[in-house]
Amino acid sequence: MSEPSPFDPVPDPVLGRLLREHLDAPDATAFVARVMAGGRFALPETPLHVLARWAPRGLAAALLALVVAGWLAVKANRSQPASSEEGLLPGPEVVLAAVIDGQ
């Protein structure tokens, strides 16, 4: 066996193995899980991510606005003074039933 020189331009496998044994950390799987589950770990956001994040809230807000607008429209209709033709026109329930029955 030749004595290894400090000038060797190539790595010393024995020294490398000993250093690796000393520095190797246990639980590689746990470390990966820790990195991926870290509280500060956040995906960089693209415009699509932003849209996806806001889509459910946007849809819910639009639905709510539609319901409120419909309710206000119905309320406004009912509070108008009765016209002379009102008694001649069918009510919304009658129209809806006719549409459903295909008449």
Added chain:
Amino acid sequence: MRISDVTDAELANRAATGDSDAFRQLVERYGPAVRRVARTVLRNPDDADDAAQDGFWAAWRSLDRYDRSRPFGPWLLRIVLNAARDLGRRRQVRATEPLTEASPTSGPLPDELADRAQMRDRLAAALSALPERQRLVVVLFEVEGYAHREIAQLLNVAEGTVRSDIFHARRALRAALGADGRIVR
């Protein structure tokens, strides 16, 4: 496709677009080296893992600035080194614990195991006594397999400095490992 078939640049590209599975593969691939380098700087194993984790997070946030034409490993290790040095500065007052989890020396051991344990202890002490740059250089060269030029670029020092650090570190480590300055093979 196996993990080993996908290049670092490809994984980095996918991770940069938000693919966390690609980033996980990079963590799996580089986790061991990153933790070893962090331990080389910090010595305290808990601090080292904190720094390794901080380094991966910082790399994740900086993926859009990673030059895909260059190797991923040195880029990542440079970020981890900065994270480890930052953490070291913040925790300078904290007492360091030796890295002994993988090398228990208590209790009765057969002669061979005891010899190996003693050798590891001597290596740990000798490594710990080296200046930080020499520790890093010798670990990057002997363990991680980087060339002199790559280490010089990674640590932002001259190639001659790397060669000199390897010389001094090897001499100190070999002196610690063998009574006559040779490693017992």
